[in-house]
Amino acid sequence: MHPKLPHIAVSMKTVLRYAYTMHLFTRSDLKTIFFPIVLFAFASVPNTTPARLMHASFWVWLHLLQFCVSNQSLSPDEDRLNKPWRPIPSGRFSVSQTKMLRWLLLPACLTLSMIHDISSIGTIFAIGVILHNECLLDSHWFTRNALNALGYAVFDAGATCIACSDDSGAFSPRVVSAQYMSVLIVLTTIHAQDFRDEAGDRLQKRHTIPIVMPHIGRVSMPLFLVAWSFVLCAVCRLSWCQFAVLLALAILTGGRFYLIRTAKADRLSYTIYNIWLALARIAPLYGSPIFS
DSSP, X not given: XXXXXXXXXXXXXXXXXXXXXXXXXXXXXXXXXXXXXXXXXXXXXXTOOHHHHHHHHHHHHHHHXXXXXXXXXXXXXXXXXXXXTSTTTTTSSOHHHHHHHHHHHHHHHHHHHHXXXXXXXXXXXXXXXXXXXXXXXXXXXXXXXXXXXXXXXXXXXXXXXXXXXXXXXXXXXXXHHHHHHHHXXXXXXXXXXXXXXXXXXXHTTXXXXXXXXXXXXXXXXHHHHHHHHHHHHHHHTOOHXXXXXXXXXXXXXXXXXXXXXXXXXXXXXXXXXXXXXXXXHHHHHHSOOTTO
């Protein structure tokens, strides 16, 4: 055996271990942020190329990593309770290492945004992360929902710009209108994520909707999801098939949140909610919107 081969094998093992650790930081948010954002970019720019979509996907993932590392470095006790497999509670990374990585990712993300000529989007994202995590604005339900809505908007704008070959496609009236509607949908429904984490949020003394207004929060899920399904059908002129799928998911998700109130059930309800949200966000792009 070549003398260098064992060293190469050890190096590869180390690289794969760190790559898997980075995956663990973002694993919970792949289905809620990464894939829906990439789907929105693909739907917004149907003439994108595989290379551009890959660049957009990496930009989304690296910025998602920045957010997740920042968030998890500040709430290790919550993760020990809710998600013990994450890097800090599982012992893969210490809190100090995670905080160091968090501040290394900030210039890395800003540089990547500058390379793609979307410095302003990257800067807004970085400020939003600091406000949400380091400034603890995620502790109150209103600022938490507002910053989540802003986060989706910034992710959408960045991914769409990178996926598109020119700004005219990324900021067409149809795409911009879809982004505005997405902001409103997220603002009024994203507290769906907070029911599953109620125990951890109480530990962190957050004032999320499930904690400060549990009954109203539960009732709001079927009301808002069904209402948005009808609004999207009317405004975006969806086909009956598209509307039926959206409405069925809204009734299923909202009904589950209202009727089945365990943490395990809320986790599944949130997964179904994300399917509804992904379809609702691209509805203006696939229907015949009155504003196009």
